[in-house]
Each structure stands twice: as structure tokens, then as C-alpha cells.
Amino acid sequence: MSDADIKQIVKDKYGKAALKVVEGSASYCGSASEREADPITSRLYTESQTACVPAEAAAASLGCGNPTALAELQAGETVLDLGSGGGIDVLLSARRVGPTGKAYGLDMTDEMLALARDNQGKAGVDNVEFLKGEIEQIPLPEASVDVVISNCVINLSADKDRVLAEAFRVLKPGGRFAVSDVVVRGEVPSAIRTSVELWIGCVAGALAEQEYRDKLATAGFEGIDVEPTRIYCMEDAREFLARAGIDAATIAPQVDGKFMSAFIRARKPRAR
Numbered sequence: 001m002s003d004a005d006i007k008q009i010v011k012d013k014y015g016k017a018a019l020k021v022v023e024g025s026a027s028y029c030g031s032a033s034e035r036e037a038d039p040i041t042s043r044l045y046t047e048s049q050t051a052c053v054p055a056e057a058a059a060a061s062l063g064c065g066n067p068t069a070l071a072e073l074q075a076g077e078t079v080l081d082l083g084s085g086g087g088i089d090v091l092l093s094a095r096r097v098g099p100t101g102k103a104y105g106l107d108m109t110d111e112m113l114a115l116a117r118d119n120q121g122k123a124g125v126d127n128v129e130f131l132k133g134e135i136e137q138i139p140l141p142e143a144s145v146d147v148v149i150s151n152c153v154i155n156l157s158a159d160k161d162r163v164l165a166e167a168f169r170v171l172k173p174g175g176r177f178a179v180s181d182v183v184v185r186g187e188v189p190s191a192i193r194t195s196v197e198l199w200i201g202c203v204a205g206a207l208a209e210q211e212y213r214d215k216l217a218t219a220g221f222e223g224i225d226v227e228p229t230r231i232y233c234m235e236d237a238r239e240f241l242a243r244a245g246i247d248a249a250t251i252a253p254q255v256d257g258k259f260m261s262a263f264i265r266a267r268k269p270r271a272r
């Protein structure tokens, strides 16, 4: 599959997800109870966080972590969310950085941008801007951002090196990379890996933990840390895998505990 094909699949998938929210079916992947039971996207935010964003922003949440809770955002900082979707993490960031700071969201899917801008209007926040563009080519100048966040998006990119190089470029010296993403630990047989990645939604494939560290280091980052936030077991994926002809119980010993959501931290070195 070409990079362009992957991008089109991702756009179609998340365009439909945004329209579902707009149409009022609160969840993209099934009923409300199914969504509540989703081991990847459910229960990521505290009640106090969801209470301070529009219901549609919470309903559109398709991440796998809660980067703003871990990113230690400070008043006055500029934050950029790569693949901002319905905007939940941008709106939460905007509250944290306050009126002297700014939160940018970046997304390539028109329907998601429309939903995010609508959510911004409902939230009544001014220090937010949603940009159209690709995370492989960030439409911001170099050294313009204090913190790059992202929630379950980098795994969707077919060119992760480019994404990390772009994140590095737009960060100010000393700026932080604070991202939630799906990461693989250890060896997983490739046929099984593909099915599990499709279950998690990683169209372009998740990085192994060491690969993530190496790619961040190659991009120039230091202080790299990968902290597990949720570890998946194959029982969670039983029905999905059965449809692909795979018995979850049989593969569990090879796969359980090897796919996780993680919080990935790194820092752009200060200018010397």
C-alpha cells in the first residue's frame, strides 16, 4: 500500500467518524455501551476534564491516552496537537496555557476540522486555532512551539521519521515532545501483528519501543522516555480476531502484554 493510499484510508475513516458525531450517534465504533467497553479509547479522561469541554468534543475522542494530563503545560506556553481530531486535547491545553498561551490543532481531515472548530465555538475559547495540514509537513515556522502533543496519531503515519523531524523543527530549543501512542514491546509474529494492529486502528503500523526511541534520537531529541499507560491482552480483541480467523486464546501467549498505549516524552536540546 502506498503512503498516499494509507493517507486516503485514514482520511475516509476519520471523516466518517466526525460525521457520526455531528449526526448525533455519539460513537463511531458502535453503541454507547460498546464504546464504554472499548479497551483503547474508553475512560481516558477524568470527569472534571470532560465536564469542561463540549459533549461533542468528548464524544469524538479517539485517542489512546491523555497527553495533557501528563505534559505539565504551563501558563503562557504554545502547544501544538498533531492530529487533533474533534479537538478535545486542544481545548484542554487551551485551559492549561491560559489567555497568554495558545493551543494549535493540526488535522488533515476536513470533517474533523469542521467539528473541532464547532467545538471551539461551543467552548468559547479564543486562544485556539485549528490548522489544516499534514503532520509530515507542519504549517508552522521553526522554533515556534513549546510543547508538541499528540494522541494516537503518529502510528497512523507512513512516514514517522518525517513526523518526528517536523516536531523537532517546530519546537523551540528546550521544547517538549509529550505524546500518547500505541507501541509494541518485543517480538510478535508478523501475520498476527497485522491483525492486532488493525484491531487497535494502527493502519500504518505501530513502532516497537526501541524503534521509537531510536527515531526520536535520530531526529535530535534527548531525554527520551516511554511510559506504559495501558497494556492490552488478546481477550479484549476476541471478536475482532475471530472475524480474521484468529483464535484470541491461541495467540495470547505470543501477544498478551506486547501492545500498549504509552506516554512518550522527549526534549529538544537547548541551544548551546
Ligand SMILES: C[S@@+](CC[C@H](N)C(=O)[O-])C[C@H]1O[C@@H](n2cnc3c(N)ncnc32)[C@H](O)[C@@H]1O
Residues within 6 Å of the ligand: 010, 011, 014, 015, 060, 061, 062, 063, 064, 082, 083, 084, 085, 086, 087, 088, 089, 106, 107, 108, 109, 112, 133, 134, 135, 136, 150, 151, 152, 153, 156, 157
Ligand atoms: C485516532 S484519531 C485521534 C484524534 C484525536 N487526537 C483524539 O485524541 O481524539 C486520528 C486523527 O488524526 C488525523 N490524522 C491522521 N493522520 C494524519 C496526518 N498524516 N496528518 C494530519 N492529520 C492526521 C485524523 O484525521 C484524525 O482526526
